[in-house]
Amino acid sequence: MMFALRNFVCYAILKSQKGRKRTLLEIEENIQWHPAFCSAMELELREYKKYLRYEREHNLAKMPLKIDFLVIKKKADIMIENDIADFFLGSNIFEYKSPGDDVNAGTFFKAVAYACLYKAESGNVEEIRDTDVTISLVREQKPVKLLAQLSEKYEVSRKTDGIYRIHGMLFPMQIVVTKELNKDIHIWVTSLTRTLDRARAKKLLEICSGLEEDDDRQNADSVVNVSSEANIELFKNMIQEGDQMCEELKELLAPEIIEFKIRLAEQNEKLADNAARLADNAARLADNAAQLADKDEKLANKDAEIAMLKKKLADFGIEV
Secondary structure, three states, X not given: OOOOHHHOOHHHHHOEEOXXXXXXXXXXXXXXXXXXXXXHHHHHOHHHHHHEEEEOOEEEOOEEEEEOEEEEEOOOOOOOOOOOOOOOOOEEEEEEOOOOOOOOHHHHHHHHHHHHHHHHHHOOOOOOOOOOEEEEEEEOOOOHHHHHHHHHHOEEEEEXXXXXXXXXXXXXXXXXXXXXXXXOOOHHHHOOOXXXXXHHHHHHHHHHHOOOOXXXXXXXXXXXXXXXXXXXXXXXXXXXXXXXXXXXXXXXXXXXXXXXXXXXXXXXXXXXXXXXXXXXXXXXXXXXXXXXXXXXXXXXXXXXXXXXXXXXXXXXXXXX
């Protein structure tokens, strides 16, 4: 089994980019949250993969509008036993917001517009209420203000932890708050966070090692890479401390761990060399300061001698 974990954490920190090292800020700005979310959803619903078709981007009406994520269920009679997907109809539109992005009234209207355009271009629209489209807004943090605004016009119910359903709209709609979801049941989408802890990271890696199908492994690879880049210090410490990960993953990561340790040793050597140079410079500065102090003292003594000579000359009536 081969996950492309070369970006795991050592590459995330040390990989060159156009001939230079990537900074933590650059890594943070370049995290690919949306593709990882698509992968996470495919893994969430992998038991139903033969009944579902995934379009990760969907062009609308020949315009430069793309839906971030679209799931199309192939068979109408299939019921999905998953808290996020149990209300799926024929076409299910997801608008995903990465950690830190806002979900507000603008996001709401944009998602509804997506659904309207999608429905309009599908053809055979006989009745406004005859829809087989659902909308899901997904975000890590709870959009408190938006939910309050929606509650004033529609019925909002909490189906379970982290899932809020909005009733009475043109399209069935839900807001998924990944921070509140059950982390054991929804390991994939809840791992897309900057606040992953060690226990959850280990569980994520262990589950990855048990996947057998190639598409599942590729999706898991996407999730793990983003999770590790978003939680660099955690994964770096797990490698440095020799955390007891499953043996298979240790073998997969062996080349990267070796390279990471080599580069870490090189960096430590450079830091030690720089520290020695700084100490040497500090010693030189201290020596220079001592020499300046000695010169100042000698000048002060000479000034005192000159003052004494002037006084003696003045005593003899000689003015200088």
